[in-house]
Every structure is written in C-alpha cells, then in structure tokens.
Amino acid sequence: MGYECRSQDHRLSRRQLLGALAGAATGSLGLADEVRAQNKQVLFLWLDGGMSQLESWDPKPRTEFGGPFRAIPTTVPGIHISELMPHTARQMQHLAIVRGMCTRDENHSTGVPLIQRGDPRNRGVTYPYLGAAVSNFIAPANATLPPYIHIKPYGGGFQYGDGGFLGPRFGALALGDGQPPIHILRPETIAEDSDAARNRLRAEANRRFVEGRRGEEAAAYDYSFEMAQQLMRRRELFDLDRVPAAVRDRYGRHPLGRHLLLARRLLEAGITFVKVTSFHWDTHADNFHYHIDLMNQFERPFAALIQDLADRGMLDHTLVIAMSEFGRTPKINEKLGRDHWPAAWSLALAGCGIKKGVVYGRTSDKGSSVADGQVDIGHLFHTIFAALGIRNPRYRVRGQPLPAAHDDMAPIREVLL
Amino acid sequence: MTRLTIVLLALHAGPLLAQEPLHRRIDDAIASGFKGPFAKDADHAAFVRRVHLDLAGVIPTAAEVRQFLNDESSNKRAALIDRLLAGPDFPRRMQEAFHVMLEERREVKESPLADWEDFLLTSFASGKPFDQLAREILAADGKPAATNKFYVDRNGEPHLITRDVARLFLGRDVECSQCHDHPTVHDYKQADYFGLYAFVNRSFVAKQGKVTGLAEKVSPGQVDFESVFDTIKMKTGPRLPSGKEIVEPAYAKGEEYLEKPNPKEGKPGVPKFSSRAVLAQQLTSAKNSAFVRNSANRLWYLMMGQGVVHPLDQHHSDNVPAQPKLLDVLAEGLVELKFDVKAFLREIALSAAYQRSSMLPGKDEPPTGTFAVAELRPLSPEQLLYSVAQATGGLEAVVRKTATPAERAGAMRTKFGPSLKGFVTAFGNRPGEAEVAFQPSLAGALYLSNDRVILEWLEPKDGNLAARLAKLTDDAVAEEMYFSILSRPATTAERAETAAHLRTRGEQRTLALRELCWALLASTEFRLNH
Numbered sequence: 001m002g003y004e005c006r007s008q009d010h011r012l013s014r015r016q017l018l019g020a021l022a023g024a025a026t027g028s029l030g031l032a033d034e035v036r037a038q039n040k041q042v043l044f045l046w047l048d049g050g051m052s053q054l055e056s057w058d059p060k061p062r063t064e065f066g067g068p069f070r071a072i073p074t075t076v077p078g079i080h081i082s083e084l085m086p087h088t089a090r091q092m093q094h095l096a097i098v099r100g101m102c103t104r105d106e107n108h109s110t111g112v113p114l115i116q117r118g119d120p121r122n123r124g125v126t127y128p129y130l131g132a133a134v135s136n137f138i139a140p141a142n143a144t145l146p147p148y149i150h151i152k153p154y155g156g157g158f159q160y161g162d163g164g165f166l167g168p169r170f171g172a173l174a175l176g177d178g179q180p181p182i183h184i185l186r187p188e189t190i191a192e193d194s195d196a197a198r199n200r201l202r203a204e205a206n207r208r209f210v211e212g213r214r215g216e217e218a219a220a221y222d223y224s225f226e227m228a229q230q231l232m233r234r235r236e237l238f239d240l241d242r243v244p245a246a247v248r249d250r251y252g253r254h255p256l257g258r259h260l261l262l263a264r265r266l267l268e269a270g271i272t273f274v275k276v277t278s279f280h281w282d283t284h285a286d287n288f289h290y291h292i293d294l295m296n297q298f299e300r301p302f303a304a305l306i307q308d309l310a311d312r313g314m315l316d317h318t319l320v321i322a323m324s325e326f327g328r329t330p331k332i333n334e335k336l337g338r339d340h341w342p343a344a345w346s347l348a349l350a351g352c353g354i355k356k357g358v359v360y361g362r363t364s365d366k367g368s369s370v371a372d373g374q375v376d377i378g379h380l381f382h383t384i385f386a387a388l389g390i391r392n393p394r395y396r397v398r399g400q401p402l403p404a405a406h407d408d409m410a411p412i413r414e415v416l417l
Numbered sequence: 418m419t420r421l422t423i424v425l426l427a428l429h430a431g432p433l434l435a436q437e438p439l440h441r442r443i444d445d446a447i448a449s450g451f452k453g454p455f456a457k458d459a460d461h462a463a464f465v466r467r468v469h470l471d472l473a474g475v476i477p478t479a480a481e482v483r484q485f486l487n488d489e490s491s492n493k494r495a496a497l498i499d500r501l502l503a504g505p506d507f508p509r510r511m512q513e514a515f516h517v518m519l520e521e522r523r524e525v526k527e528s529p530l531a532d533w534e535d536f537l538l539t540s541f542a543s544g545k546p547f548d549q550l551a552r553e554i555l556a557a558d559g560k561p562a563a564t565n566k567f568y569v570d571r572n573g574e575p576h577l578i579t580r581d582v583a584r585l586f587l588g589r590d591v592e593c594s595q596c597h598d599h600p601t602v603h604d605y606k607q608a609d610y611f612g613l614y615a616f617v618n619r620s621f622v623a624k625q626g627k628v629t630g631l632a633e634k635v636s637p638g639q640v641d642f643e644s645v646f647d648t649i650k651m652k653t654g655p656r657l658p659s660g661k662e663i664v665e666p667a668y669a670k671g672e673e674y675l676e677k678p679n680p681k682e683g684k685p686g687v688p689k690f691s692s693r694a695v696l697a698q699q700l701t702s703a704k705n706s707a708f709v710r711n712s713a714n715r716l717w718y719l720m721m722g723q724g725v726v727h728p729l730d731q732h733h734s735d736n737v738p739a740q741p742k743l744l745d746v747l748a749e750g751l752v753e754l755k756f757d758v759k760a761f762l763r764e765i766a767l768s769a770a771y772q773r774s775s776m777l778p779g780k781d782e783p784p785t786g787t788f789a790v791a792e793l794r795p796l797s798p799e800q801l802l803y804s805v806a807q808a809t810g811g812l813e814a815v816v817r818k819t820a821t822p823a824e825r826a827g828a829m830r831t832k833f834g835p836s837l838k839g840f841v842t843a844f845g846n847r848p849g850e851a852e853v854a855f856q857p858s859l860a861g862a863l864y865l866s867n868d869r870v871i872l873e874w875l876e877p878k879d880g881n882l883a884a885r886l887a888k889l890t891d892d893a894v895a896e897e898m899y900f901s902i903l904s905r906p907a908t909t910a911e912r913a914e915t916a917a918h919l920r921t922r923g924e925q926r927t928l929a930l931r932e933l934c935w936a937l938l939a940s941t942e943f944r945l946n947h
Contacts, residue, residue: 146859158860160847169856183863187872194932201936204914209942212776217793218941221857225939228862
C-alpha cells in the first residue's frame with residue numbers, strides 16, 4: 001500500500017492496512033459495505049493477442065472478409081455466432097454480446113495495460129488493472145483468501161504492477177500454470193497441531209508488542225500469516241486430481257481447460273476476482289486454422305463454466321467477462337492472417353447484473369466499423385462497475401478524488417438488468 | 418517588540434549555534450516545529466537492537482545485548498555508535514542500503530551485481546564521501562566497470578535515466594513533465610526535464626570487446642521539445658533544474674573525438690566533450706541545494722524510516738514537511754561534514770530523535786513527520802535474513818574469523834547467498850521499485866512458515882540456539898530465547914508462557930522449543946525495527 005498514502009493527512013488506519021492486504025476497503029470513496037456483503041465475484045477471461053470477432057461473436061459469412069466459417073443459430077432466436085462455438089451457442093440464453101467495441105490502441109504492449117486499466121482520462125497517475133479495481137471496491141473486508149488471483153500459463157508470482165496507484169498490495173497473486181504459490185505446502189516435519197500451536201504463540205507475542213504502540217503494522221503482518229494459513233488449509237483447491245474425470249474432460253485437459261476449471265473452484269471458494277489468461281491469439285498468419293484450434297480450447301471450457309455457474313446458482317452473483325485487447329482486421333492479409341483491429345470488435349458478458357441472451361451494437365456489413373451502438377473500454381468499465389452494484393465508483397489519490405472509469409462515458413444500459 | 422527580540426536573539430545565538438554539534442541542532446529544529454508530547458527515550462535494549470540493525474545490518478548477539486545492558490558507563494550509547502561505525506559490518510550494511518536506495522535492486526547480466534557490491538563496499542570501507550560516490554556513479558567513466566551500473570542497468574534509456582537521476586539524486590519525480598509541465602506540482606517544469614535529458618541522451622550502452630560498457634556520442638546539439646497541451650516549439654541544451662544551460666565547446670567537423678569510433682574494432686569512440694562528466698560535476702556540487710537536500714533526506718530516512726520530505730522523491734513547494742527547519746539543518750550539516758556518510762549518520766544516531774521509543778507518548782499518535790515517536794519500520798530482506806541467522810546461532814561461526822569488511826561480506830555472501838535470493842523474493846520489492854513502506858505479503862508469511870532452510874536452523878546443532886536451549890531448565894529457557902531472538906530480557910508473563918508451553922509439550926521438548934522460537938522469529942517485534 002501506498003507510498004503516497006503515508007502523507008501527513010492520510011496515514012493508514014488499521015482498517016485500511018488490513019483492507020489493503022486483503023485488496024479491499026481502501027482508496028475508494030463512498031464504498032458501499034452492502035456491496036461487499038453480497039459477495040459478488042468476477043471471472044475475467046483474457047484472450048491475449050486479440051481474438052477474431054469474425055470467427056467468434058460477430059460472424060459475417062459470405063461477405064468479402066467473412067472467412068470460411070458459417071454462422072450457427074443459438075438458444076436465443078435471431079442471434080447467430082460462429083460455427084466454431086457450438087457449445088457456447090447452447091449457453092447463449094445466459095450471455096450478452098457487445099459487438100460495437102471501438103478502442104484506440106492497436107499495439108499489444110501498450111494496448112493490454114490500456115484496456116485492462118480501462119483507458120481513463122490521463123491524469124498523470126497509473127490506474128489499477130480491472131482485477132485490482134474491482135477487488136478494491138467489492139472484496140469483503142474480512143476475506144480470508146487473496147481477493148485477486150490470476151491463473152496464467154508459464155510462471156507465477158505476485159504481480160504488483162496491477163495495483164497501479166492503489167499500491168502493490170492490490171496486485172494479483174499469479175498461479176503459473178495453475179500451480180499454487182511455492183511454500184504453500186507445510187513440510188511433513190510440522191504437524192498440523194504444531195503449526196497451530198506456534199501460530200497461537202506468535203499471535204500472543206504480537207498482542208503484547210502492540211500494547212502502547214501503533215497497531216497497524218502488527219495487524220497487517222498478523223493478517224499475512226492468517227491468509228497464509230487459510231491458503232495452506234485450502235491447498236486442495238489447486239489439486240484437480242480430486243475432480244471427477246468426466247468433469248475434467250468436459251473442460252478439456254489442455255491448459256485453458258484446466259485453468260478454467262480451477263477458476264470455477266476458486267470462485268466456489270469465494271475468491272472475489274479470478275483472471276484467467278490464454279495466450280497466442282495474435283494470428284497474423286494462418287488465422288483460420290489457428291482459430292479452429294484456439295476457439296475449441298476456449299469455447300468448450302467457457303461453455304462448461306457458464307453452465308456450471310448457472311447450475312450452481314452462482315451466475316447471479318458472478319460476473320463473467322471474456323475479451324481481448326482488440327479484435328482482428330476484417331481484411332485478410334497475404335499470409336491468410338488477420339492483423340490488429342481496435343476499430344470494431346466484440347466481447348461477451350454474462351451473469352451478475354447482466355441481461356440474458358442479448359446483443360448490443362452492430363458492425364457494418366463488412367465488419368470494418370461500428371454501425372450502431374459504438375462503445376469504448378470506458379463504457380465497459382462503467383458497465384462492469386454498475387453490474388456489480390458499485391455506484392459512483394471513485395478513488396482518492398493524494399487527496400484528489402478520481403473517477404474509476406472514463407469521465408465522459410457511462411454504463412451500457414442495454415446490457416444491464 | 419517581538420520582532421526586536423528575535424533579531425537580538427538571532428544576533429546573539431548565531432555564532433553559538435554554529436558551534437553546536439549537529440545532533441543538538443537536529444533536536445532543536447524538531448522541538449521548534451512540534452511542541453509534543455514526545456515519546457520517552459527508548460530503553461537500552463531497544464536502542465542496542467536498533468543501532469545494530471541500522472549500522473551493522475543485523476541484530477546483536479545475546480552476549481552483546483547482555484554486555485550493553487550491564488555496562489554502567491554514562492556514555493555507553495555514543496561508544497556503541499562509534500564502535501559499530503568503525504566495525505567490519507558497517508560498509509556491508511551501507512552497500513546493501515545503497516544498492517536498494519540508488520539501484521532499487523536492479524540487476525542485469527551486463528553489469529554483474531557482485532562487481533557493484535564490491536565497488537560500494539570498498540567505497541564505504543574507505544570512507545568515500547557521498548558526493549564523490551554520486552559523482553562517480555553519474556560520470557560512469559568505467560573505472561571500475563561497476564561505475565557504469567546506473568546507466569547499464571537502465572540499458573542507457575535516456576528517459577528512464579533522466580527520471581531516475583531526478584528522483585534518486587535530486588528528490589524529484591519529474592516523470593509527468595516529460596510531456597508537459599507537471600499538472601499539480603508547480604515546481605516541475607518540462608524545460609527542466611529536457612535540460613536534464615540533454616545531459617544523458619547521448620550516452621549509450623555498447624559492447625567493447627568482451628565487456629559491456631557505456632559510450633557517448635558527440636553532442637547532438639540542443640534538444641527539441643513541445644508540450645502536448647500546445648504546439649510551441651522549445652529547445653534546450655544540458656541544464657540542471659534551476660541551473661544555467663551549459664555552453665558546449667564547438668569543434669570542427671571531424672575534430673570532435675578524442676578517440677574516433679572504430680566499429681570494426683568494436684570501439685564506440687570517445688568524444689572530447691562529455692556532457693555526462695559535466696552532469697556529474699555540477700549535480701553533486703555542494704552549491705546544488707536539490708542534491709544536498711535530497712542526500713540529507715535520504716540518509717535521514719535510512720536511520721529514521723521516514724523522510725523529513727516524504728515521499729522521498731517529492732521535494733517541491735506543495736509538499737511542505739511537518740518539520741520545515743529540520744531539513745535545512747540536516748542539509749547544512751551534511752555540507753559541513755563534507756558529505757562524510759559515517760560522520761553524518763553518527764550525528765543522527767546521537768540525536769534524541771533517533772533514540773526515542775516507539776511507544777506512543779499518549780493515546781494519540783503524534784503527526785507523521787514530527788519524529789516525536791520512533792517509526793516502526795520493516796527490516797530489509799538482508800537485515801531479516803542475517804538477523805534470523807544471528808538469532809538462531811548460525812551467523813557467529815560464519816563471521817568469527819573475518820576481520821576486514823571485505824572478508825566478512827565475502828563469508829556472508831558465500832554462506833547465505835542462496836537464502837538471500839529467497840528472502841529478497843519473499844520480502845523485498847521487485848527490481849526498479851522503491852522499497853519504502855512496510856508491505857507484509859502472503860509470500861513472506863508462507864516463506865517463514867514453510868521454508869526448509871529456516872526450519873532447519875531451528876533444529877539443535879553445534880551449539881546453536883536450539884542446542885543451547887535444550888540444555889536449560891524450563892524456567893531458564895525464556896531468558897536465553899528472548900535475549901537471542903528479540904534482543905531483550907523476557908517479561909514475567911513471557912517467562913510464564915514459555916514455561917507453560919514447555920510443560921504442555923512434556924516429553925516433546927525439542928518440538929516445544931522449535932514452536933517457541935519460530936513464534937518469536939515470525940513475530941511483528943522481530944520483523945520490525947522498533
């Protein structure tokens with residue numbers, strides 16, 4: 001937590017330090033405790049590199065740039081999506097598709113943080129990523145597990161930078177290939193009751209130390225051990241061998257399938273914000289073959305997840321977002337690839353606060369521009385906050401109130417309940 | 418009447434005050450800025466731990482604590498300060514602290530960390546003044562190669578270097594003024610940013626034979642810039658903020674080089690005029706008040722855990738310190754002491770402010786930055802590792818036969834290097850990030866709870882803490898344990914708790930001792946310099 005927050009008039013209170021550790025309760029203005037109490041959750045599926053809207057949510061079959069795939073009907077009459085999404089088509093009654101995304105940045109390196117920070121008006125400060133922003137607003141103050149977990153291929157660790165001006169503590173706990181943090185396993189030489197005993201003694205020592213002193217540091221330090229204990233107790237969450245084989249098959253045994261299954265388990269365990277990243281969507285060459293493969297890896301577990309959340313009654317309080325940093329060019333290049341296209345692309349929403357079975361926005365016949373219902377990432381951030389019941393989301397940084405999403409934009413009412 | 422009195426007092430007091438030692442002037446400045454209440458003087462046990470951590474980078478041994486508490490001489494605190502400053506740990510402690518302060522734990526393979534550590538260690542062991550050290554780092558003449566580290570770690574990227582020179586050596590986070598005058602900080606101007614940039618924009622990282630070094634191009638002339646808010650074109654040559662633009666010598670075409678570039682032989686060339694050398698000279702001058710004040714403030718932070726100006730890189734007129742006179746006094750003192758780090762830290766350590774307790778003076782906490790109560794500040798990953806090793810009894814054997822700072826640092830690096838990596842990952846910030854505030858993390862808690870190396874140190878072996886405790890009666894365990902780990906005697910309640918736990922565990926005495934020791938190592942009291 002904040003370097004900047006240690007200024008004269010803004011010393012951290014105990015609650016803030018605790019909250020910061022939990023990724024909750026600080027930096028926000030007018031936070032509604034009732035929102036926290038509702039245990040709302042988010043699953044954020046990030047398709048890194050740029051999924052093609054034409055091979056997914058916004059197919060244009062039999063047009064100049066439409067590519068080889070057909071559009072198929074879904075469970076909602078009148079809504080068609082790409083034939084590469086047969087399982088997802090059967091879940092359309094839960095989904096809202098936004099087809100009018102028009103954003104500004106066509107580079108990965110700047111576009112990814114720009115989009116995940118919501119591209120607010122530049123005020124010379126670094127905004128938090130969506131996961132940090134949302135857990136700041138809604139993570140329960142008494143959360144016992146980290147509020148923001150990122151499941152990704154390759155390495156894990158703690159991603160401090162996601163916190164932006166909220167501070168490094170709001171970063172994501174990243175699970176490389178879905179593996180739990182190192183040191184989560186207690187060595188076999190320490191029995192459970194011994195671990196409990198030593199932690200009781202530790203807590204007693206802390207209680208004595210804070211008498212007559214500032215208590216914030218001790219409370220925050222204590223809390224880090226409590227969280228470690230909780231995570232150690234729940235380490236079975238990470239053990240997918242415990243999940244029935246049929247379920248694992250339904251999600252797929254490939255990384256994204258495993259990661260989405262783990263995401264479901266983490267949501268069930270009460271994690272506020274779970275981000276799942278899938279790489280390799282940057283299909284500058286051989287776009288169509290790649291999309292056959294990638295879409296299969298994405299849409300089967302995605303559909304399984306939506307169905308599972310709905311069956312468990314979790315979809316009402318869990319907001320699902322599936323998106324990239326931009327879409328892909330309608331024009332097919334000489335390598336049969338599609339390039340970066342921020343001007344007209346799509347994403348999907350489902351669950352908490354979101355209308356079921358709707359499409360908002362329309363692209364031109366060739367798909368090169370937005371014809372109707374054009375929105376930017378700022379609109380989406382407003383929509384996400386509104387869907388989660390966060391009214392007037394703002395931060396306070398160095399004494400200045402800052403809007404949590406772009407000032408000139410508003411929620412997309414058409415997709416909100 | 419009032420004004421007259423002040424004038425008279427000033428006339429009278431002026432020459433006398435100048436002779437006052439710096440630590441008195443520090444306390445006078447603090448007393449003039451805050452009326453109290455102030456925390457009491459820290460007890461001797463708290464002092465001995467604090468000053469060991471700050472000047473030796475590790476907690477004292479149980480024997481050192483006992484000896485200090487039993488010492489009845491009235492000047493024992495000053496004597497201990499001097500002993501630690503002259504001791505073999507001080508240069509290593511400074512090496513660690515300045516690596517964090519100036520490099521923020523950056524590390525690239527082109528500039529080996531070990532070389533840089535040796536350079537810092539040698540610098541502090543030889544008593545190199547801070548202005549000279551800063552000059553060598555900014556001039557980066559490659560002698561030794563580690564002087565290039567500041568630029569090489571940042572891959573010669575001139576905007577990053579401009580930002581970090583301003584932040585770390587001038588105390589100004591000017592990042593926003595790359596594109597326009599700073600929107601909220603009125604002192605940070607875009608012209609100042611580009612003045613600084615013009616000093617470093619011609620330096621670049623180049624391979625010279627087998628080593629990666631730093632080279633410089635000939636002057637590209639003035640730098641063009643314009644604000645993103647308007648379209649007025651501006652130019653500047655190299656210029657320090659609030660300084661004068663330097664006039665660069667003009668050379669005829671072909672005459673600019675001392676040594677001409679020769680790409681075939683891998684020689685990038687050496688220009689006759691080095692703007693980096695001028696930057697190093699001008700910036701580190703005692704007349705550059707931004708440099709002096711930033712240096713004084715960072716050294717103060719090192720000892721106090723809170724800058725007079727805080728955040729440390731926010732020196733500007735809108736960030737008024739709670740103790741406005743204090744930084745003037747410190748800056749003056751640093752110049753008087755000719756940037757002698759050891760002498761300057763000595764004065765801070767002698768001040769009543771440094772020696773105050775962390776126990777609050779009343780129900781309310783004094784405002785931050787008044788220095789009325791000692792800050793609770795985290796041990797650095799290095800301090801924490803060495804202190805765990807010290808407490809559990811594994812450090813003494815490693816350092817026993819070392820006499821010089823280099824020998825000692827070398828022995829500690831050899832023994833604890835791999836563990837240190839783990840500690841830095843679990844308790845430090847990522848490279849390039851200031852390590853300032855206390856940030857307890859899940860990773861740290863999991864590390865202390867489950868890391869096998871730590872747990873192994875708690876097993877009885879070769880006269881270490883666990884072995885010593887195993888030989889004691891239940892009633893004597895607490896005393897030795899608290900002296901060894903928390904550097905203080907145990908209270909009555911703590912003795913009772915310890916004995917009770919040992920009784921509960923009965924036969925499982927080794928287990929009980931392990932639990933008791935771990936609890937203290939994982940306690941907040943151990944984690945903080947208090």
